[in-house]
Amino acid sequence: VEGGSWSIPPVPLKTVEEWKTLGNKCFESKSYVSAVEYYSSGIRLHASHENIFLLHLNRAQSYIQLERFASALRDVDVALSMMRAFPHPPSTSLFEKALFRRASALYSLRRWPQALEAFAHCAAKFPSSKEALEGVARARARVEEATTGRYNMLDLFRSSLKPRPDAIVANYIGPVQVFAAADKGGGRGVRVTRDVQCGEILLATKAIAAVYEVD
Numbered sequence: 593v594e595g596g597s598w599s600i601p602p603v604p605l606k607t608v609e610e611w612k613t614l615g616n617k618c619f620e621s622k623s624y625v626s627a628v629e630y631y632s633s634g635i636r637l638h639a640s641h642e643n644i645f646l647l648h649l650n651r652a653q654s655y656i657q658l659e660r661f662a663s664a665l666r667d668v669d670v671a672l673s674m675m676r677a678f679p680h681p682p683s684t685s686l687f688e689k690a691l692f693r694r695a696s697a698l699y700s701l702r703r704w705p706q707a708l709e710a711f712a713h714c715a716a717k718f719p720s721s722k723e724a725l726e727g728v729a730r731a732r733a734r735v736e737e738a739t740t741g742r743y744n745m746l747d748l749f750r751s752s753l754k755p756r757p758d759a760i761v762a763n764y765i766g767p768v769q770v771f772a773a774a775d776k777g778g779g780r781g782v783r784v785t786r787d788v789q790c791g792e793i794l795l796a797t798k799a800i801a802a803v804y805e806v807d
Contacts, residue, residue, distance in 0.1 A: 608638045612646055619654055627654040645674035649686070652693050656700065665697040688718045695727055702798075704734040704762055730760075738762035741793040755806040764796040
């Protein structure tokens with residue numbers, strides 16, 4: 593309008609709680625990427641807010657669902673650092689969630705000894721946590737597999753019958769070594785380092801990728 597002036601009213605910034613609510617709604621609908629975006633916006637705009645640890649904690653769970661486990665571990669460690677610095681620590685249920693998510697991220701990163709330690713710490717702090725106790729058992733089994741090469745073949749067989757097998761096992765390197773085969777035309781070879789028994793597992797490793805009929 594000639595002679596007039598225009599002004600755009602400021603858009604009010606969302607609070608930490610509002611960003612968290614938006615992220616939670618996306619998480620509940622399994623829109624994990626959108627959840628991460630909302631949590632990240634809240635973290636970026638309210639980095640110094642006393643409750644920002646909640647967004648880190650929730651974003652960590654979204655990252656776990658997206659299988660971005662290293663990012664999840666970083667977020668949980670940030671959240672725990674903030675929570676421990678409070679003069680009046682948050683509720684014990686939040687600590688339990690944080691410790692369990694940290695252990696879960698380590699487990700999914702296949703860092704078995706650290707995962708076992710983290711699950712055990714969570715179980716010691718919260719002895720009634722069934723999830724933490726189950727995590728201890730799972731991580732202990734992976735440590736056993738990685739050090740001895742002993743696997744529960746019955747469980748692996750049962751998993752193989754599923755449309756999409758979901759067994760998680762540790763890698764194992766037994767009495768073998770890679771050597772330079774200069775006297776055999778070059779390249780490298782694999783040999784055992786001691787006498788082995790018939791049927792003994794020498795090497796086991798996770799597949800790089802697996803595709804099933806249901807995919």
